[in-house]
Amino acid sequence: MTKSLSRETIIVIKSTAPALQQHGVEITTRMYERLFVDPEIKALFDLAAQKSGEQPKRLAAAILAFAQNADKLDALKPAIERIAARHIATHIRPEHYPAVANALLPAIEDVLGDAVDERVLAAWGEAYWFLAEVLISREKTLYAEAA
Numbered sequence: 001m002t003k004s005l006s007r008e009t010i011i012v013i014k015s016t017a018p019a020l021q022q023h024g025v026e027i028t029t030r031m032y033e034r035l036f037v038d039p040e041i042k043a044l045f046d047l048a049a050q051k052s053g054e055q056p057k058r059l060a061a062a063i064l065a066f067a068q069n070a071d072k073l074d075a076l077k078p079a080i081e082r083i084a085a086r087h088i089a090t091h092i093r094p095e096h097y098p099a100v101a102n103a104l105l106p107a108i109e110d111v112l113g114d115a116v117d118e119r120v121l122a123a124w125g126e127a128y129w130f131l132a133e134v135l136i137s138r139e140k141t142l143y144a145e146a147a
């Protein structure tokens with residue numbers, strides 16, 4: 001891990017995570033509405049749903065929960081391994097990560113409205129990309145090992 005979240009970001013994430021999780025279902029629903037406008041991204045989830053037999057609707061909620069522990073990456077290691085393995089199985093690539101950021105952050109804004117400001121959105125953006133880089137790096141190794 002080459003960098004970590006700033007102290008300021010960790011404080012903002014921890015103070016806003018409960019509110020985001022309280023509205024988790026709404027945020028998740030809104031995120032998928034935004035995400036699935038892109039047929040290529042939607043197809044990745046259709047494939048996953050067929051394989052696992054369930055709708056992958058927990059992704060946004062997991063990201064919200066996950067970000068709360070972004071300052072304790074050691075504790076997240078088993079979860080990172082599981083997610084990376086699932087992402088490899090569903091052919092998730094680095095170029096897919098911006099789509100989730102571009103769906104999740106506006107979804108937070110849509111649902112929480114005036115309760116979020118630029119500072120909160122910037123902190124969540126930083127936390128998302130921090131976790132994304134951890135996953136992308138692990139997935140790169142797993143794809144290389146599988147090749």
Ligand code: HEM
Nearest residue numbers: 044045048049052056062063083086090096097100131132
């Ligand atoms: C920081 C970013 C991300 C986090 C924290 C995250 C987290 C997760 C989690 C917790 C799961 C469930 C793993 C399990 O089965 O136990 C998952 C599965 C999945 N993720 Fe991600 N993810 C991220 C980015 C992405 C991106 C960018 C895509 C594609 C656009 C994606 C697509 C999927 C798919 C298709 C599944 C499989 C769902 C299923 O099992 O049916 N994820 N992810």
